Amino acid sequence: MKRNWILRRNNSLRRTLECERFKLAYFPVPKTASTSMKRAFYKLEYGEDYAKHPQYGKKAGIHSNFFGARGFYNLDHERYRSYTRIAVIREPARRIISAYNHRVVQLKELGPERIDLNLAKALGVEPDPTRKQFLCNLEKYRILSKSIRHHTDPFTRFLGHDLDYFTDVVRIGKLDDLATQISGLTGQEFDIAHFHRNARSEEHLGMGRKASKSLLNYCAGDYALMKRYFSIPPALLK
Numbered sequence: 001m002k003r004n005w006i007l008r009r010n011n012s013l014r015r016t017l018e019c020e021r022f023k024l025a026y027f028p029v030p031k032t033a034s035t036s037m038k039r040a041f042y043k044l045e046y047g048e049d050y051a052k053h054p055q056y057g058k059k060a061g062i063h064s065n066f067f068g069a070r071g072f073y074n075l076d077h078e079r080y081r082s083y084t085r086i087a088v089i090r091e092p093a094r095r096i097i098s099a100y101n102h103r104v105v106q107l108k109e110l111g112p113e114r115i116d117l118n119l120a121k122a123l124g125v126e127p128d129p130t131r132k133q134f135l136c137n138l139e140k141y142r143i144l145s146k147s148i149r150h151h152t153d154p155f156t157r158f159l160g161h162d163l164d165y166f167t168d169v170v171r172i173g174k175l176d177d178l179a180t181q182i183s184g185l186t187g188q189e190f191d192i193a194h195f196h197r198n199a200r201s202e203e204h205l206g207m208g209r210k211a212s213k214s215l216l217n218y219c220a221g222d223y224a225l226m227k228r229y230f231s232i233p234p235a236l237l238k
Contacts, residue, residue, distance in 0.1 A: 014074070014075060014076040014079075015070075015075065015076060015079065016028070016070055016075055016080070017037075017038065017041055017067045018080075018083070019041060019044055019045060019186075022044075022084075022185060022186050023082060023083045023084060024041075024044075024083060024084050024086065024182065024185075024186075025080045025083040025084065025085050025086065026041060026086045026087075026088075027070075027072065027085070027086065027087050027158060027159055027166070028067070028068075028069040028070075028158065029069065029087075029088065029089070029155055029158040029159065030069055030099075030150055030151045030153070030158075031090075031095045031096075031098050031099045031102070031151050031152075032088050032089060032090050032095060032155075032172060033088050033090075033172050033175060033192065034069065034088075035062060036175070036192045036193055037088060037192060038050075038062050038066060038067055039062060039193070040179070040182075040190050040191060040192050040193075041067075042062065042066055043189075043190075043191070044182075044186065044188060044190060050062050050066065069150075069158055070158070071157055071158065072156075072157065072158055072159055072160040073160065077165075083167075084167050084168060084185070085165065085166045085167045085168070086166065086167070086168045086170065086178070087159050087163065087166045087168070087169050087170070088170050088171075088172055088175070088178075089155065089159075089163075089169060089170070089171060089172065089226055089229060089230075090171065090172040091230050091233070092155065092219035092222035092223055092226070092230065093205055093215050093216070093219050093233060093236060094205070096135070096138070096152055096215060096218070096219065097131070097205070099148070099151040099152050100131055100134050100135070102151075103147060103148055103151050104128075104129065104134060104148070108128070109145055109147050109148060110127055110128060110129060110134075110141060110144065110145060110148065111127055111128055112127040112128070114127075114145070115127055115144045115145060116144065119143070119144060120144055123137075123140040123143065123144070124137075124140070125137045125140050125141060125144070129141065131207065131211075132207055132208055132210075132211045135207065135211040135214050135215050136210055136211050136214050137214075138152065138214060138215075138218055139218075154219075154221055154222050155222045155225055155226070156221055156222065156225055159225070161225065163225065163226070163228075168181075169229070171229060175192045176192070178192065179191060179192045205233050205235035205236060207235075209238065212235065212236045212237075212238060213236075215236060216232065216236040216237070
């Protein structure tokens, strides 16, 4: 198969990221090792590491060029009845903090040149927010930036409301075990090197009562979804 045809096929709104040959289906969630997983799937599909292709212009990243995260309820689930269906999860509050560290602090996606300043003023928020400002006003910042909205959308948008749908639900800290499992299934190397790793996303969750309450309220649905895997951190309950 020609690679360009595969790229167009994988970008169908009715499919998640799949490897039809091995009956594997992965359901990406932003800020949950999705870059690492997509690169591993790319190599499984093509036998080589992903590299940006200049002919595709500025949007040459793996998320836009190879595969972007899909809404769970837009997929053709009948197709995946016989597939190994993989979901990677992480502690919900830390995922939001990771999004802040990467998208806001590093990439400056809420900088004054990247947002509508008049809209920000109307919403009562500032550009380049501190972590506390961001968490206390998360819904407003989601209005200001499509990227922030995408990277903080709840797990339920990408994984649905029942994790029993998946054959494999893997905590982000157990990716090596998943790589070993898939390598054994396919007979090929499946290396999940963790891209965008940021030590600050692992810092403790102490951030003040108002920010903690706001973050807990926002993540409540995801904690309910993943109650078998994560408890609400005590820091958010103070």
